[in-house]
Amino acid sequence: xxxxxxxxxxxxxxxxxxxxxxxxxKRKKLIPEEWFIKxxxxxxxxxxxxxxxxxxxxxxxxxxxxDLSLDEMSKIFTPDFDKIHLTKNEIIKNEISKEITINIxxxxxxxxxxxxxxxxxxxxxxxxxxESGEVNIKECKTITDIIIKNxxxxxxxxxxxxxxxxxxxxxxxxxxEEIFTDDKTKIIKKINLHECxxxxxxxxxxxxx
Amino acid sequence: MEAKDLKISGSGTVGGGKFKDVKISGSGxxxxxIECEGLYISGSGxVFxxxxxxxxKISGSGxxxxNIMSSNVKVSGSAKFTSDVCCKCMKISGSSxxxxxxxxxDLKISGSxxxxxxxxxxxxxxxxxxxxGNDCECEEFxxxxxxxxxxxxxxxxxxxxxxxxxxxxxxxxDKITITLTRTPSVFTKIVKNIFGSNKGDLKVDxxxxxxxxxxxxxxxxxxxxxxxxxxxCEVDLVExxxxxxxxxxxKVKEYKKIY
Numbered sequence: 020x021x022x023x024x025x026x027x028x029x030x031x032x033x034x035x036x037x038x039x040x041x042x043x044x045k046r047k048k049l050i051p052e053e054w055f056i057k058x059x060x061x062x063x064x065x066x067x068x069x070x071x072x073x074x075x076x077x078x079x080x081x082x083x084x085x086d087l088s089l090d091e092m093s094k095i096f097t098p099d100f101d102k103i104h105l106t107k108n109e110i111i112k113n114e115i116s117k118e119i120t121i122n123i124x125x126x127x128x129x130x131x132x133x134x135x136x137x138x139x140x141x142x143x144x145x146x147x148x149x150e151s152g153e154v155n156i157k158e159c160k161t162i163t164d165i166i167i168k169n170x171x172x173x174x175x176x177x178x179x180x181x182x183x184x185x186x187x188x189x190x191x192x193x194x195x196e197e198i199f200t201d202d203k204t205k206i207i208k209k210i211n212l213h214e215c216x217x218x219x220x221x222x223x224x225x226x227x228x
Numbered sequence: 229m230e231a232k233d234l235k236i237s238g239s240g241t242v243g244g245g246k247f248k249d250v251k252i253s254g255s256g257x258x259x260x261x262i263e264c265e266g267l268y269i270s271g272s273g274x275v276f277x278x279x280x281x282x283x284x285k286i287s288g289s290g291x292x293x294x295n296i297m298s299s300n301v302k303v304s305g306s307a308k309f310t311s312d313v314c315c316k317c318m319k320i321s322g323s324s325x326x327x328x329x330x331x332x333x334d335l336k337i338s339g340s341x342x343x344x345x346x347x348x349x350x351x352x353x354x355x356x357x358x359x360x361g362n363d364c365e366c367e368e369f370x371x372x373x374x375x376x377x378x379x380x381x382x383x384x385x386x387x388x389x390x391x392x393x394x395x396x397x398x399x400x401x402d403k404i405t406i407t408l409t410r411t412p413s414v415f416t417k418i419v420k421n422i423f424g425s426n427k428g429d430l431k432v433d434x435x436x437x438x439x440x441x442x443x444x445x446x447x448x449x450x451x452x453x454x455x456x457x458x459x460x461c462e463v464d465l466v467e468x469x470x471x472x473x474x475x476x477x478x479k480v481k482e483y484k485k486i487y
Binding site: 032038039041042045046064 | 365366367382383384400401402403433434436437438448449451452453465467486487
């Protein structure tokens with residue numbers, strides 16, 4: 020996806036906002052950190068933004084700022100992830116997960132119109148595991164079952180899949196722990212839950228509002 | 229059942245849990261998460277676990293190996309925090325080290341403190357020397373001393389009085405003022421004449437703001453609405469919108485008015 024970018028300088032000129040305002044909106048997370056793109060130019064390092072996204076966002080902020088405080092606006096632009104619900108199409112369109120993953124998930128857990136943050140997280144973990152080529156779909160389900168059962172969304176855990184004699188055993192353990200196994204047990208895959216969560220939050224924040 | 233106090237004096241290891249007040253004097257250790265009203269360490273206490281409390285007071289050399297959530301944090305001496313610290317009000321005097329992020333409201337740092345990752349606050353007040361690994365984001369930033377910030381200093385109002393060599397990658401904000409500390413006392417003047425003055429200066433890549441008034445700063449690019457460049461500054465390029473003032477004791481390679 021090749022988006023047009025605009026330099027910070029041009030942006031301030033077009034939108035008639037000051038540096039003070041831009042930095043303040045950045046602090047309040049009204050403009051996502053990820054939109055500040057640093058590139059090397061002949062004058063040194065300069066900052067650019069995705070043109071359409073930033074112009075639209077600044078327009079919205081300007082319209083809202085007379086009625087809402089910066090903190091109130093911040094809540095609108097940084098979503099409460101607990102309340103997120105995305106449809107299958109939104110997930111595919113925003114490249115969060117693949118259609119085939121969603122279909123598999125649906126076949127495991129039943130038909131759904133929209134998915135919560137947790138459910139999307141599970142899909143991504145499944146996709147991650149299956150793509151490694153080392154884990155089959157049935158084994159994936161055991162993993163997502165544990166995550167659902169234990170409600171681990173906010174903790175720093177690693178999902179480790181062990182296999183011995185063809186039997187797959189998923190384990191969730193605190194990220195700092197080391198795991199030691201015997202010769203016959205193989206560590207098939209290890210995924211850090213926290214990284215998956217941050218990644219998903221980032222993708223969701225980037226969805227056009 | 230009402231929570232009880234936990235007191236360790238001497239050296240002993242106790243498990244974590246829920247308490248009223250936790251007091252460690254000597255070299256006691258607590259192994260496990262703690263939820264309490266107050267945590268008081270005098271001596272060299274260690275906590276291996278996360279802490280959720282109203283008050284933390286460390287005098288001596290405490291070590292906390294876990295995340296901290298506390299309303300008030302007061303450290304005098306040297307403390308080591310291996311994870312993140314989240315608080316409303318923090319006062320550090322002495323030398324402390326936070327390996328993770330520091331997030332708070334009112335942060336007062338005097339002495340020498342290092343924070344390896346990011347600092348987020350409302351008011352950050354540094355007197356002494358402070359080292360921040362990543363960005364520092366706040367509404368007010370006052371410094372009387374020196375600092376090393378690895379990333380961006382982003383604050384609405386920035387007032388820096390330098391008496392130590394300082395550096396920061398970028399500064400962004402509304403009102404940015406950088407001066408050298410003025411030392412009026414006669415004694416200090418004599419000391420300076422004998423030992424040589426403690427030169428304060430600031431090295432920064434980019435400064436962007438609305439009102440910029442700087443002294444003793446070495447910068448590549450400065451962009452603002454009204455810019456005043458005072459003595460001992462060395463700047464490659466200044467881009468200003470409304471007004472510019474350059475002291476004859478400053479070296480500015482190029483300056484231009486934009487839009």
